[in-house]
Amino acid sequence: MTxxxxxxxxxxxxxxxxxxxxxxxxNAYLTPExxxxxxxxxxxxxxxxxxxxxxxxxxxxxPAGEIFDDGYAYFSSYxxxxxxxxxxxxxxxxxxxxLGPESxxxxxxxNDGYLLQHFVDMGVPVLGIEPTANTAAAARERGVPTExxxxxxxxxxxxxxxxxxxxxxxxxxxxxxxxxxxxxxxxFRHVLKPEGVLTFEFPHLLxxxxxxxxxxxxxxxxxxLSLLAVETVLKAKGLRPFDVELLSTHGGSLRxxxxxxxxxxxxxxxxxxxxxxxxxxxxxxxxxxxxxxARVEAVRAAFLAYLAQARAAGRKxxxxxxxxxxxxxxxxxxxxxxxxxxxxDANPHKQGRFLPGxxxxxxxxxxxxxxxxxxxxxxPWNLREEIMAQTARIRGWGGRFVTASxxxxxxx
Numbered sequence: 001m002t003x004x005x006x007x008x009x010x011x012x013x014x015x016x017x018x019x020x021x022x023x024x025x026x027n028a029y030l031t032p033e034x035x036x037x038x039x040x041x042x043x044x045x046x047x048x049x050x051x052x053x054x055x056x057x058x059x060x061x062x063p064a065g066e067i068f069d070d071g072y073a074y075f076s077s078y079x080x081x082x083x084x085x086x087x088x089x090x091x092x093x094x095x096x097x098x099l100g101p102e103s104x105x106x107x108x109x110x111n112d113g114y115l116l117q118h119f120v121d122m123g124v125p126v127l128g129i130e131p132t133a134n135t136a137a138a139a140r141e142r143g144v145p146t147e148x149x150x151x152x153x154x155x156x157x158x159x160x161x162x163x164x165x166x167x168x169x170x171x172x173x174x175x176x177x178x179x180x181x182x183x184x185x186x187x188f189r190h191v192l193k194p195e196g197v198l199t200f201e202f203p204h205l206l207x208x209x210x211x212x213x214x215x216x217x218x219x220x221x222x223x224x225l226s227l228l229a230v231e232t233v234l235k236a237k238g239l240r241p242f243d244v245e246l247l248s249t250h251g252g253s254l255r256x257x258x259x260x261x262x263x264x265x266x267x268x269x270x271x272x273x274x275x276x277x278x279x280x281x282x283x284x285x286x287x288x289x290x291x292x293x294a295r296v297e298a299v300r301a302a303f304l305a306y307l308a309q310a311r312a313a314g315r316k317x318x319x320x321x322x323x324x325x326x327x328x329x330x331x332x333x334x335x336x337x338x339x340x341x342x343x344x345d346a347n348p349h350k351q352g353r354f355l356p357g358x359x360x361x362x363x364x365x366x367x368x369x370x371x372x373x374x375x376x377x378x379x380p381w382n383l384r385e386e387i388m389a390q391t392a393r394i395r396g397w398g399g400r401f402v403t404a405s406x407x408x409x410x411x412x
Contacts, residue, residue: 004048004059006050006052006053006055006057007055007057007179007180007181007222007223008050008053008055008181008182008229008232008233009050009052009053009055009232011050011051011052011053013048013049013050013051013057013059014048014051015048015049015050015051015286015289015290016046016047016048016293017047017048017049017056017224017289017292018046018047018214018217018292018293018296019045019046019047019293020045020046020047020214020217020328020332021044021045021332022042022043022044022045023042023043023045023218023219023327023328023331023332023357024040024041024042024043024327024331024356024357025041025043025062025218025219025220025356026218026219026220026324026325026327026328026356027220027324027327027356028040028041028356029322029350029353029354029355029356029362030353030354030355030356030359031352031353031354032352032353032354035354035359040356040357042357043060043062043219044059044060045058045217045218045219045328046058046059046060047059047217047224049286049289050229051286053229053232053233054226054228054229054232054283054284055181055223055225055229055232055233056205056223056224056225056226056229056289057222057223057224058217058219058221058222058223062219080386081383081386082114082249083114085249086114086115086118086172087118089115089118089170089172090115090118090119090122091118093105093168093170093197093199094119094122094124097167097168097197099119099122099124099167099168100123100124101123101124101125103124103125103167103168104124104125104126104127104164104165104166104167104168105119105124105125105126105127105166105167105168105169105170106126106127106128106129106159106164106166106168106169106170106191107126107127107128107129107169107170107171107172108129108151108169108170108171108174108188109129109130109131109151109171109172109173109174109177110128110129110130110136110139110144110146111130111132111135111139112135112136112138112139112142113128113138113139113140113142113143113144113146115170115172116128116139116144117139117142117143117144120143120144126144126145127145127146127147127164128144128145128146128147129146129147129149129151129155130146130147130148131148131149131150131151132148133148136148151184151187152178152180152183152184152186152187153183153184153186153187153190154187155187156186156187156188156189156190156191157187157190159190159191160190160191164191165191165192165193165196166191166192166193166196167193167196167197168196168197168198168199169188169191169192169196169197169198169199170198170199171188171198171199171200171201172199172200172201173201173202173203173250173253175200175202175223175225175230176202176203176220176221176222176223176224176225177220177221177222178222178223179222181222181223181233182233182236182237185233185234185237185239186237188237188239188258189237189238189239189260192259192260194260194262194263195259195263195264195265196259196260196263197257197258197259197265198239198257198258198259199255199256199257199258200230200254200255200256200258201247201249201253201254201255201256202225202230202253202254202256203216203224203225203250203251203252203253204225204226204246204252204253204254205224205225205226205229205283206226206252206277206278206281206283207251207252208224208251209281209288209289209292210281211251211252211405211406212292212295212296212299212405212406213251213405213406214292214296214299214328214329214332214405215325215326215328215329215332215405216250216251216325216328217328218324218325218327218328220324225254226278226283227241227244227254227256227271227274227275227278228275228278228279228283228284230256231275234258235261238260238261239258239259239260239261240258240259240260240261241256241257241258241267241271242257242258242259242263242265242266242267242268242271243256243257243265243267243268243270243271244256244257244268244270244271244274245257245270246274249382250382251381251382254274296332299404299405299406299407300332300333302407302408303329303333303404303405303408304333304335305408306402306404306408307335307339310374310375311339315374315375316341316371316372316373316374316375317339317340317341317373317374317375317377317402318340318341318342318343318344318368318371318373318375318376318377319340319342319343319344319360319376319377319378319379320343320344320345320365320376320377320378320379320387320391321343321344321345321378321379321380321383321387322343322345322347322350322355322362322379323379323380325379325380325381326343326355326379326380327355327356327357327358329379329404329405330355330357330358330360330379331356331357331358335358336358336359336360337358337359337360337361340358340360340377341360341371341373342360342361342362342363342367342371342373343355343360343361343362343363343379344362344363344364344365344367344368344376344391345362345363345364345365346364346365348364350362351363351364365390365391368391368393368394369393372394372397372399373394373399374398374399374400375399375400375401375402375410376391376394376399376400376401376402377402377403377404378401378402378403381403381404381405384401384403384411387401388401388411395412400412
């Protein structure tokens with residue numbers, strides 16, 4: 001069988017990273033009617049690493065239009081911590097780069113305006129680029145002008161032709177979501193002003209490997225990113241990084257500051273240090289990526305053992321956070337509503353539906369008191385502290401919190 005080609009450099013992909021089998025789309029929450037129809041689709045979720053550019057990527061991708069449609073259920077503003085993160089970013093960027101009424105900030109994958117609203121409040125002109133109509137509508141309602149379009153090189157040319165160039169461009173947690181990463185990155189050079197700054201935020205592949213964060217793998221994520229791979233893509237498209245910040249978001253992310261290749265921004269020691277760290281960890285060697293499957297299988301076995309013990313002890317297990325990463329985890333583990341009675345989530349667009357694959361019902365958080373779980377499994381482990389604070393009342397009936405990765409852990 002012919003090996004698939006790298007979606008960036010077209011080299012043959014001969015090295016497996018992780019095969020998670022057939023999985024439903026992680027954000028395709030089912031209505032009762034869809035559940036009853038029994039027509040839920042599944043797709044291969046198989047990741048490999050390119051031995052040429054070291055881009056880790058999923059093959060057999062689902063067409064983007066099947067993922068980011070008008071029913072797309074992820075609204076950034078339902079996470080208080082993420083909105084606070086965006087507010088802090090806006091303030092820091094405005095100060096560092098002197099943004100004001102004569103500037104323009106453009107965000108790609110602007111979702112419901114969770115970030116750009118803070119620049120609007122500061123009087124900085126903004127434009128959102130967002131492919132999903134329902135989240136774009138929510139952004140406009142909060143005063144964030146938004147165009148509904150996928151961003152790629154042709155989009156960048158069109159924006160520039162209309163005079164819509166940017167002093168700052170933001171692309172947070174979107175770089176992994178694009179099937180053609182080269183075409184996507186190629187759009188930014190057209191829109192950036194000569195000394196403009198582009199920031200990407202993305203989960204760091206090194207953390208995924210070291211902390212066995214395999215549940216961040218799902219169909220919406222076509223790529224799993226290192227500085228090594230991203231820098232290669234940037235260089236091919238006339239861009240370069242010049243600084244980096246290490247973030248705690250999403251289990252450990254990078255905020256990469258980029259510019260046109262010929263811009264005057266000086267490269268920082270932080271960027272050089274991260275390059276050295278990745279090199280020392282072996283991200284430029286194929287053998288580093290082998291053996292990950294065995295570590296993931298060990299996480300699954302430990303979680304299933306926890307569930308068996310909870311069942312034997314008569315403990316009722318529910319979950320919190322109808323997150324994509326949780327759906328990958330539950331479906332890989334092969335558990336369902338017989339094991340986990342409900343999943344609570346603050347997003348009203350998800351409530352009344354069912355998790356894809358596992359078919360666990362999604363309830364509003366105010367129903368926790370009626371369900372009274374003994375164990376509350378926190379699926380978006382990156383928001384553990386926020387969720388524990390919001391649901392601390394379960395301790396009143398002896399409830400405890402549980403996280404599953406990299407091993408089951410209880411938080412009394």
